[in-house]
Amino acid sequence: MKLKILPPHLRNKKRYLAFEVISQKPLTREDVIYLIWEAAAGLYGACGTSNFDLWVVKIWNCDVPHKNVLKGMLRCNRAEIDAVRAIIPNITRFKGGKVVSHTLGISGTIKSSTKKFIKLKE
Template structure:
């Protein structure tokens, strides 16, 4: 018997947090995911973090500019459940270092779709 897919009306609503990371070392995507999960686990615990349904949907490396002066920039979109956005933001604010190097997370904004988050916060058109 074939499994049925859950219809969209029964799925949970999602929200997308656009963020920016400034670090002293380049961050691969795997390290970025690890940092976000560890911060949420330390601040909220396993039971609460599992309800967030966190997922890094996209990330952009902005280090093509040579005038960064030792800083590495990264922007991305983080998916979470509707209603848990403020809890995730709180956990992201607590991130300050990774492997002994300083790190800063900025939340750029919140959107209902990936497209609107990208257009508003990641790649603003002139």
């Protein structure tokens, strides 16, 4: 049997954080997820990270010449958004290559976050 979903006032409030990852070596979706979890665990540990309700919603592969650029979206707890934002600059390297990550913006819904910050070409 499936659990009945919580009424809205009892659910955790969410925020969506759009970010980009630029790397020397090409990265896959799994690599980005691993990088984020590692950075979160390195900065706050398991105890701190458990507060954030972190979830990688989606990763987009961007076609930028001579650069490996990925864009992605994180879901997290609304109250902890500043702490989650601090995780993003902590991504520094992966398998001997340099990696850098920047926050593109924070939004309340997936739709507006995609429209405003990810800006995919149609």
